[in-house]
Amino acid sequence: MIEDIERASRSELRDLQSERLRQTVRHAYENVPRYREKLEEADVSPDDVETIDDVRELPFTTKADFRAEYPDGLFAVDDEEIRRIHASSGTTGKPKIVAYTADDLEVWNEVMARSMRAAGIDSSDTVQNAYGYGLFTGGLGFHGGAEALGANVVPTSSGNTQRQIELARDLGSDAISCTPSYALYLAETAEEMGVDPRELPISTVLYGAETCTEPMREEIETRLDATGIENYGLSELIGPGVAVECHEAQDGLHIWEDHFYPEVIDPETGEPLPGGEEGELVLTSLSKEALPVLRYRTGDVTTLTYEECACGRTMARMDGVTGRADDLLIVRGVNLYPSQIEDVVLEFDAVEPQYRIDLYREGTLDRMELTVELDEAFDGDRDELREDVLARLESALSFTPDELEFVEYGSIERTEVGKVKRVYDHR
Numbered sequence: 001m002i003e004d005i006e007r008a009s010r011s012e013l014r015d016l017q018s019e020r021l022r023q024t025v026r027h028a029y030e031n032v033p034r035y036r037e038k039l040e041e042a043d044v045s046p047d048d049v050e051t052i053d054d055v056r057e058l059p060f061t062t063k064a065d066f067r068a069e070y071p072d073g074l075f076a077v078d079d080e081e082i083r084r085i086h087a088s089s090g091t092t093g094k095p096k097i098v099a100y101t102a103d104d105l106e107v108w109n110e111v112m113a114r115s116m117r118a119a120g121i122d123s124s125d126t127v128q129n130a131y132g133y134g135l136f137t138g139g140l141g142f143h144g145g146a147e148a149l150g151a152n153v154v155p156t157s158s159g160n161t162q163r164q165i166e167l168a169r170d171l172g173s174d175a176i177s178c179t180p181s182y183a184l185y186l187a188e189t190a191e192e193m194g195v196d197p198r199e200l201p202i203s204t205v206l207y208g209a210e211t212c213t214e215p216m217r218e219e220i221e222t223r224l225d226a227t228g229i230e231n232y233g234l235s236e237l238i239g240p241g242v243a244v245e246c247h248e249a250q251d252g253l254h255i256w257e258d259h260f261y262p263e264v265i266d267p268e269t270g271e272p273l274p275g276g277e278e279g280e281l282v283l284t285s286l287s288k289e290a291l292p293v294l295r296y297r298t299g300d301v302t303t304l305t306y307e308e309c310a311c312g313r314t315m316a317r318m319d320g321v322t323g324r325a326d327d328l329l330i331v332r333g334v335n336l337y338p339s340q341i342e343d344v345v346l347e348f349d350a351v352e353p354q355y356r357i358d359l360y361r362e363g364t365l366d367r368m369e370l371t372v373e374l375d376e377a378f379d380g381d382r383d384e385l386r387e388d389v390l391a392r393l394e395s396a397l398s399f400t401p402d403e404l405e406f407v408e409y410g411s412i413e414r415t416e417v418g419k420v421k422r423v424y425d426h427r
């Protein structure tokens, strides 16, 4: 089932976005001192905002704004209106604290339910939610969406993988929501338990929270004999539920544009880029009450397309995120995302989708060691394989690691809880 708004004409959608942008800017201006200052500095008054195109006149919001206003300086409502708090997992410094009113929570459940329907899940399904419950938005975000959809939700949270597998089998879980690396770990653990992961009832994997390359998706789909659906979101905007792939096309993630307005900008100049060009994703919330967000610089690199999708939805689609600005590695002056290396390495059948990147500095020189797991069945020549992989990296990325090491299947540590760590920067 597709809601009417999901296939509204672009002009209908624009009218709704324009109206909501006017409300959002006024709400932010009147209730958040930092937004008022920033808007005044940019010489924009709420009265200047007429259509959604005026979004370009607004100043950006960045992680630094969240840091400076920690914990609640960006909240736009009184404490008594707040129903829930979440926090983003900051790897460094203080987390970003985010808040929801009752209406915000309702919108969140609605966009998550819509996302699950787009993924092909319906009210007759059982959804096993293996995202961590707690301050992280993944757990309660998927939970609320599954309930709003009328599905049966099994709140296993993350970890305890053997039990996850037993429950999936015994309860007939049709879908599982988790990170992509955890989906693979689940398949491996099942094999170790003597359970064929393809025989599990799971037919959909709702993954997100980490970048997932196309070869990684194929691994997940093959190993679990399931459809892999990418979800995108971030706590600063709402949590998961900003964008999702439709199961009909699996060709880009539909952004729920009635609530989150997307732009792609040149990260250097801040200038908006036309559809089809790669840049940094910037999002503006259009209905948030507790924490309105104007032009948030996500740090995520993607492209937008406005072509109608085979599924009939008219909302813009974004490519799967190729990299987060935070993940960007600068090695010997070359800019690289770990996902680009993953993309190349996983072209080889002889290797497993498990790798780690170690970065060192020797004197003034950067040094990269890439460690990749071999397929269990591999009995070929490692030196030949090394040469092939290095040649492929050189031709695809004009970059080769200083050292490429192959290790036996199972030697690289798996992550059972939280996000996978692939890069170890010792510099």
Ligand SMILES: [Zn+2]
Pocket (backbone or CB within 6 Å): 245, 246, 248, 249, 250, 254, 309, 310, 311, 312, 313
């Ligand atoms: Zn679609």
